[in-house]
Amino acid sequence: MILTETHTTESLLSLLNGKTEVEALRLLAETFPGQVAFSTSLGYEDQVITDMILANGIDIRIFTLDTGRMFPETYLTLQKTNNRYDTKIEVMFPKNEAVEQLLTEKGPLSFYESIENRKECCFIRKVEPLNRALKGVKIWVTGIRAEQSPNRTDMQAIEWDGGHELFKYNPLLPWTFDQVKSYVKAHNVPYNPLHDKGFVSIGCAPCTRAIQEGEDFRAGRWWWEDESKKECGLHAK
Numbered sequence: 732m733i734l735t736e737t738h739t740t741e742s743l744l745s746l747l748n749g750k751t752e753v754e755a756l757r758l759l760a761e762t763f764p765g766q767v768a769f770s771t772s773l774g775y776e777d778q779v780i781t782d783m784i785l786a787n788g789i790d791i792r793i794f795t796l797d798t799g800r801m802f803p804e805t806y807l808t809l810q811k812t813n814n815r816y817d818t819k820i821e822v823m824f825p826k827n828e829a830v831e832q833l834l835t836e837k838g839p840l841s842f843y844e845s846i847e848n849r850k851e852c853c854f855i856r857k858v859e860p861l862n863r864a865l866k867g868v869k870i871w872v873t874g875i876r877a878e879q880s881p882n883r884t885d886m887q888a889i890e891w892d893g894g895h896e897l898f899k900y901n902p903l904l905p906w907t908f909d910q911v912k913s914y915v916k917a918h919n920v921p922y923n924p925l926h927d928k929g930f931v932s933i934g935c936a937p938c939t940r941a942i943q944e945g946e947d948f949r950a951g952r953w954w955w956e957d958e959s960k961k962e963c964g965l966h967a968k
Contacts, residue, residue, distance in 0.1 A: 743889045743898060752902040753783050759870050759900060760790045768792045768865065769872035771820065773808045774933050775911050775926055776874035776903050782920045783902075785816040791872065794821035794864050798856035799830065800935035804925045811921040823860040830855060842938065846956060849938075856935070865895050875901045878908065879932070879948050908948075 746762070747755040760767050769784060769791050771777035784791050795809065813819055833841070833855055842849035865871060877886060892899045903911065908931070915922050925933055929941030932952050942951040 738898070740887070740889055740891050740898070744887065747889065752780075753787050753789070755900070755902060756780075756783060756791060756872070757787065757789050759872075763869045764790070766867065766869035767872065768794060768868045768870070770861065770864065771795050772874070772933065773805055773812065773923060774874065775908075775915060775922055775931075776876060776906075778808075778812070778920050778922050779911055779914050780872065780874055780902060781812060781816070781820075782914075782918055785818055786918070792821065793818070794823055796857050796860050796864075797822050797824050798935050799825065800856065800937060802923075802925060802933065802936045802939075804923050805933065808921060808923045815921050821864075823864045825856045825860050829859070840937065843955060849953060849956070862895070865897065868895075868897055871895065871897050871899045873899060873901050874903055876903050876906055876908075876911070 747758065750758060756767075767790075769777075769780060771781055771793055773795060781793060783789070784793060809820060809822075833852065837848065842852040871892065875886065886901060886904060888901055888904050890899045890901070891897075914920070923930070923933055925941075929943070930939065930951060931942055931948055933939055934952055938953055940951045940954055942948070
């Protein structure tokens with residue numbers, strides 16, 4: 732089913748209305764052939780979407796951002812995922828010149844010193860590689876869930892991302908964390924073993940810790956910063 736009309740958020744929401752996540756992913760892949768990409772962090776949510784795509788043979792490009800500061804368990808999850816689905820997830824790496832300059836001028840732990848430094852590190856290691864990965868993409872699939880942080884509760888399944896000039900599809904937006912874990916268990920999906928150690932949202936090793944019972948979902952990310960600042964810039968509108 733190929734649509735030739737000019738797409739809007741409303742038209743795409745209408746197109747996907749009543750569809751399951753797998754049906755919606757397949758329909759988007761057919762509607763925008765070769766122009767749909769999924770960015771995976773290899774965390775719980777993203778492993779669910781990876782399974783939906785690969786187990787159902789949906790033609791959606793999958794890539795991950797390797798910041799150079801990932802946990803060993805994250806690399807293990809990448810390898811297990813590639814083996815499980817007989818695939819090769821595309822790996823995007825930051826530009827070495829920018830990383831070399833950052834570490835030379837500010838040292839390896841500058842992100843602890845200020846929010847500005849942390850955002851600079853995030854931009855070099857995550858945002859810039861993402862921008863390269865999204866060139867030519869019309870639909871960016873993400874693993875965002877509404878309950879992950881307060882600023883995501885008013886999002887829609889399909890949104891226009893003006894910064895990247897594309898549509899963002901969030902298939903798991905209304906899902907609860909328990910739903911995600913249940914899917915992983917039911918479908919025997921490979922997952923990051925850090926999830927069994929209290930790590931809920933997993934990013935770079937120096938910037939991620941396990942959370943305690945009762946803590947906010949994002950408490951383990953950039954825990955030394957003000958709660959309102961906890962975004963890296965990947966999903967800025």
